[in-house]
Structures are given as C-alpha cells and as structure tokens.
Amino acid sequence: MDTLIQPRILKGFRDYLPDAEIQRALLVEKLTQVFRSYGFVPIDTPVLEYSEILLRKSDGETEKQVFRFEDNGRRDVAMRFDLTVPFARFVAEHKDELYLPFKRYHIAKVWRGEKPQAGRYREFMQCDFDMVGSDSASADFEILSLMKSALASLDVTDITIRMSHRGMFNVFLEKIGLKNKSEDILRTVDKLAKIGKEEVSALLTDIASDQAKASSILRFIEGASTFEETLTIMEELSSAHEEAKRLRTIRSMMCASGIDKTFVLDPSITRGLDYYTGIVYETFLNELPSIGSVCSGGRYDNLAGLYMKETISGVGSSIGLDRLIAGLEQLGKIKTRGSFLDVEIFCLDEELSVEYQALAETLRSSGIAAEVFPEAKKMNQQYVVAEKKGISFGILMKKEDAEKKVFTLKNLATREVFEGITVEKAASIIFASKKE
C-alpha cells in the first residue's frame, strides 16, 4: 500500500464547508439580484493572464505578492490579483462589442501572496461593479445608490458612506501651490481618523513648510457639520466650481430619492494613492467602524489607457466580501443554513426504498425539496443528520402505510405529528409552514 498523504491546504488558503459556502452563496445571490435590478450585467475574464498585461501599472508591492510563473509554453503568466486590471484590458479588447455606458459586475476570486494574518487570505473573493463611458452626476449617483441598496439587501442598513471629491482636492492643492507634494499630503490626510487632528496638523506643517497652508489643508479636510456647509468650505478653499456643482447635483439626487441620510461629505476621504480623479467614497458599519471600509471606490479618468488610445472614464466600487462577512458575523447578522431541504424521508425499512424514492420525486415535482435517507441506520442517527441539515419536516412510512399510500409527517421543530396523511395533505402542510 502507498503511504498516505497528509491532507492539507496551502497557508493562507481556505476550504469552504457547506455552512460557510451556503452563507457566501446566499450573500452573492442577493448582491446579484440588486446589481441586475440596476441594469448591471456580469462578465468573466481568465484567472491567468500575461504578466505584462496584469503587472504593467503595478507598484513593487503588488509584484512581490502576485502568483507569477512560466507556463509549459514558456509564457510569463500570472494569476489575477484584482478585478480592475482585467476589466481595463477587457474594455480595451472588446470596446467594439460593448455599448456605452457599459455597466458590469464581477464577483470572483483573486490571489495575492500576502503574509497570512487574521482575516487576510491569499485567495479571496472580490465583488466589483463599475459604470464606464459616462462622466456624469447620474452615473456617480447610481453607483452610490447601488452601494446602499446592495448592502441593504444583506440587511446591512446601519451604515455611513463617507464621500468626497478627489478632483476637488487636487484643484485645491494646485491652488495653494502644493500639487508637487500631493503624495505626501494624501498619505497624511488619510491618517486623520487614526492619529487625530493635532498630529496631522504637525505633519502637514512639516510637508508644506508653511503654517498657513497646513491650516488651510486642515480646514479643507475637517469639513463642517452638514453636507452643504462642508461643500461650501471646500468650494471656497478650492474654487473648484465644476466639481462642487457635480457634488451638489449628486446631493439633490440623494435627497429626491430619500437616501441622503446615509451619506456624509468627508473631505478627509481621498483613497490615498489610487488613481481616482472624481468622487471617492468609503463605507463603514456604524456599529463596527473599526473594521474599516467594507465598500469603496471612486471615479477614474482613464480606465484602459495602458491598452488603448481612447479615453474612457468610469466610476466604480468594490465590496470587500471577506471583511464584510467577518463584520456581519461579529454583529450576529449572518444567516446560514445546513441545507435547502424541506423534508427528510427517513428510512425505516430498506425494502421500502423504492416507495421512498417515488415519494421524494412526487414531493420535488410539487416544489418541495426532499431527500431519502439512503440506508436503514439507527433512527437516532437519521434524526441527527436531519437536524444538522436544518430540515423542518420528517416523513415516516412503514410497510402498512406504503400499501395505503399514506405516511406520518412530523414537524421536527415543534414535534407536531400528522398520522396517516396523503402526499397532497403533507405538501399543503409543508407549504403553509414555509409561508409563515
């Protein structure tokens, strides 16, 4: 006999057992329904692509983390590390087959060889949605509204979406003559929530070498107590009137749609060194802000500029599914189930397996999810399995029942028992209970 191989998976990777996978599947199904209701359509791209395509724009950090190798045909290939770069390549490659504005969602795995740590995996799922080909308030608003609706479909309504306008911030820095220092400034501004006003102020003074300019930046990113007041300050300081007008229209849309309370204008949101040029946003769970943003994104100028001459602007967002699931678990908001079954047909007598299977077929054809316990194991064992699967009803059919085409139906939760009933009667009881 061969020696056994120890069954094990790679560090940073995970198996999904049924409970976890059902939970993830239900979540993805709900998100999918919302994406579709907004007119977003799915696409898919290969997991493996030419490294040249995936890594051209990446920084050194990404390059170190990517799973990259030479395939059997000596091609330099890599596993995708996000869904944005493949989308850019996709848009450039298929631009003549797509119609603009083009709205896609993509829920799929990506891989990064990061140091594994709590909540960080080397294989994880991303959920991206973008609209490209329209630089308008309508497009901006649609993404923001979709973010709120997508999370609401998961019963996550106690959220704050903190948004700002990166383009406006850029104009502001230009106006005060600090455009050349924007990298350092962005990095510092990003830390406001973490290190507080005073420290940020000190750092900014260092960077700007000018107390007044540092104060001005601080005044810009601190905002005021309402969306409108904050916007007024931002506009005054930056003179970015076009951008302010865009934000004002978006705000009107929020108010007209009754979703304005979820959104806060927070000019300290800049999305750091990312490639955004318009609105930017991050989403926090009000009961659990510490886990960070669960849905972020923004507007970018030139999605596919690496791969084609035409410029296509877009706006998009990404849900961090793993982080969101972790958050929902902490909040006790995770709903899962052991199976999708309504009925377990217990096996009292293997001689009746033919009748049990025929009964299962009848139940399923009337829309009831049913399975037959395939062997006459001890009843206790059969009940345990039904319980683990979260099944509501059990059917017990003995030989004398089978001859009369009746059986006993048992509500496994309430222990209520219906003896000598027909399949039609059982179906109506089960349906009634499903509607409750």
Added chain:
Amino acid sequence: MDTLIQPRILKGFRDYLPDAEIQRALLVEKLTQVFRSYGFVPIDTPVLEYSEILLRKSDGETEKQVFRFEDNGRRDVAMRFDLTVPFARFVAEHKDELYLPFKRYHIAKVWRGEKPQAGRYREFMQCDFDMVGSDSASADFEILSLMKSALASLDVTDITIRMSHRGMFNVFLEKIGLKNKSEDILRTVDKLAKIGKEEVSALLTDIASDQAKASSILRFIEGASTFEETLTIMEELSSAHEEAKRLRTIRSMMCASGIDKTFVLDPSITRGLDYYTGIVYETFLNELPSIGSVCSGGRYDNLAGLYMKETISGVGSSIGLDRLIAGLEQLGKIKTRGSFLDVEIFCLDEELSVEYQALAETLRSSGIAAEVFPEAKKMNQQYVVAEKKGISFGILMKKEDAEKKVFTLKNLATREVFEGITVEKAASIIFASKKE
C-alpha cells in the same frame, strides 16, 4: 507617454462577454436550484494546492497538462485540474466535521494546459455532484434521478442516459479468466459505438486469444432490447448476482418514479480506465449524440484512500458545462438576454436627472428593474442601447411631465404608448406584461 500594451488573452482562455456570461449564470442558477431540491450542498476548495496532493494519483498525461509552479515560498503548487481530487482531499481533511452520507455539488473552474482546439479550453468550468458514505441502491438512484432533473431544468428532456455496472463487468472478466487483460479489453469495449461490432470482435479475439471468450464478451456488451433482458444476459454471463440485484432495485425505483424511459442499460458503457467499481453512466442528447456524453460518472469504492485509512464509497456525476452549452447552442435551446432590466428611463433633458433618478429608485423599490440613461445623448443612440439590452419598456419624461409627476411609458416591442401616467399605473402595466 508609455507605449500601449496590446490587450490580449492567453491561448485557450476566454473572456465572457455579458451575453455569454448571463447565459452561463442562468444555467448555473437553474442547476443549483435542482441540486438544492435534492439536498445537495455547495462547498469550495482552493484553486491552488500542493502539487503532491493534486498529482499523486495522476497519470503522466495529466501531469504534463497541469499548471504547476514554485510559489514565492518555494512550495511546489498546482492549479486544480478537476474537482474530484480536491473533493477527496476535502473529505479526508474534514471527515470529522461532515455528516455521512454527505452530498455536495461544486461548480467551479479548472485548468488544463491542453492543446487548444475547437471546443477545448485551458480554463473551463466543471459541475460535479457526489454523494459519499452510502453504498446503496437509493444513493445510486438519487444521482441518476438528479442527472435527469438537472438537465430537465435546462429544458433538456430529450436525452438518453446509458448506464451499466462496472463491478459486474469486472466479475464477468474474472469468471472467464481475463481479469489480467481488463485494461486492453476496457479500451476496446469503449470503442463499440465508434468502430462497430465486427472490428471490436476481431480486436477482442486478439486480446483474449480465444474465439469463444471474445464472443462471450461481445454478447455481454451488446445487451438486448430491454433493460430487463439485457440485465438477464449480464447476470447469466457473469453470475454477479449482488450487482444484478442492485441494478434491479434501481430499475424499480425508476419505474415507480416514472422516469424509466430515459434510462437504457448498455453494458458497453464502462468509463474506460477510470476508478469506478459500481454503476457507471453517460448522457447523450438524442438530437445530437455525436457531441458525446454531457453528463457522466459512476460509483467508486474508495474516494479518499490516498489521504486517509477509512474507506468511503461514493457515487457521483459531472456535467460537462462547455460541451452542454455548445450542444444547446446547436439545438437552438440557448436562452440569453442582454440585461435583467424592465425599464429604461431615457434622458430627454439632463436638467431632469434628479427626477429621473428618483423615479428609478421608486420603480426599483416596487420590484421593477430600472436604469436611467445618464446623459442626454441622441434619442436614437439611447434606443439602440435599450434594444441591445433587451429592455421591454421605456420611460420618457419631459419638464412639464415632471412637474405633474407623470410621464410617457412606451412598450419598446409593441410600440404601444401610455401617455401622462403615474408611476403606480406604469408599475402595474409593467408587472402585467412580466406575467404574460
């Protein structure tokens, strides 16, 4: 400016544009519903695993095709090339967390560096479903019934599932003293449909070096005109009474469930060199048998024997999704759609974007999928996009309409026009049309 990178994907890989991806998603959703109604639950495993785990049992052919490399931590890793080996590893690793019998489905991508050719890709989707932990007629039947139901959910009902019993064939070969030649015999028997009876007969005579034995094998694999007659011949020739009894019980289940006409007992089905030990089966589209089996599998003795001492028997099947989709396309059975939208709110006037967005929100909250065309492009252009997306209704709202909170609803297919209606009235018209 950087030089542009030619956007392109690797040979043998594919992008899925919305039409194709929607089609695939709808197919997977339907299959998923059926799996769930039989009590099967989903799992997921990593795309990357230790090569030792994935390749231990593989033949040289698989090893040549697999995407294998050394990761940044110098681990010898490979991308999964099927869903069976990871499932075996999964069962061994998690056996204490699972309850038996355990029924799982797994619909996911796998990778093989095969020579790309028509209909063959290096990245493709598999759809596996297995029940492990019960060696019973009930379990065998459940998989067979599920195969039929799964295909029926895709509107594929004109099928024949050709089945046999590999264990019975093995017993037969042992009885006639040819067990040591079973590899050659299996390879030959497999060719019956392709090269015909005479050639198979000649080859078998060569292998067996015995005319009588060759005739006997031929008689075994040829069968007769009915399930029962064929089974009688198989039993007589093999004396495999246990196996015959199992087949007879399965047949009774088929008859009692009214699905017997789909199944043919065809002893030439052996699934070649695979590891099956019980029933085996292949599924053919009656209108297109030439594309080969679209759903195959069988019972195996020892799923996870490489990874653990316990023996777990199972029965399972795999749908070749790509082949099936290709077949459905040829048969004109593919249903797809450009989007899931019910309504396009056309943009007549960008000044009304706020009203358009509020209207879209109202429609969506009443269960109607709606989007706003984000810019006041030429109407012709807006209509073309709506048509490409397969949208049934358009909404036209002018400034004077908006003030009165009414608009014009247009059925884009029938050109029927409803002027000056409210959102409630529009919703009821759209719902009525969806129900048709």
